[in-house]
Amino acid sequence: MADEVKVTVDGMVCSFCAQGIKRAFSEVLSVDTVDINLDQKLVTLVTKKDHQLKDEEITSLIKDSGYEVVKIERNFARGYPNLPANVN
Numbered sequence: 001m002a003d004e005v006k007v008t009v010d011g012m013v014c015s016f017c018a019q020g021i022k023r024a025f026s027e028v029l030s031v032d033t034v035d036i037n038l039d040q041k042l043v044t045l046v047t048k049k050d051h052q053l054k055d056e057e058i059t060s061l062i063k064d065s066g067y068e069v070v071k072i073e074r075n076f077a078r079g080y081p082n083l084p085a086n087v088n
């Protein structure tokens, strides 16, 4: 199953920030999709099936991009939101 990780990021204020972060996470092997909500300063990551993403990986990637992690929330093995659990 895929994991869903919601990361609140401080300092992400415009679409340029969002694109940079999206690109950085897109290059991570275990990441399937990256969605950014600028209003909520939220980065939603979904891992590939049976892949995991450690908090430390997320934090260092965000820091290397020049931002700060405020909060990391996880939905383990929930699959994709809004889809049946057996869809991957």
Ligand SMILES: [Cu+2]
Pocket: 012, 013, 014, 015, 016, 017, 018
């Ligand atoms: Cu910006």
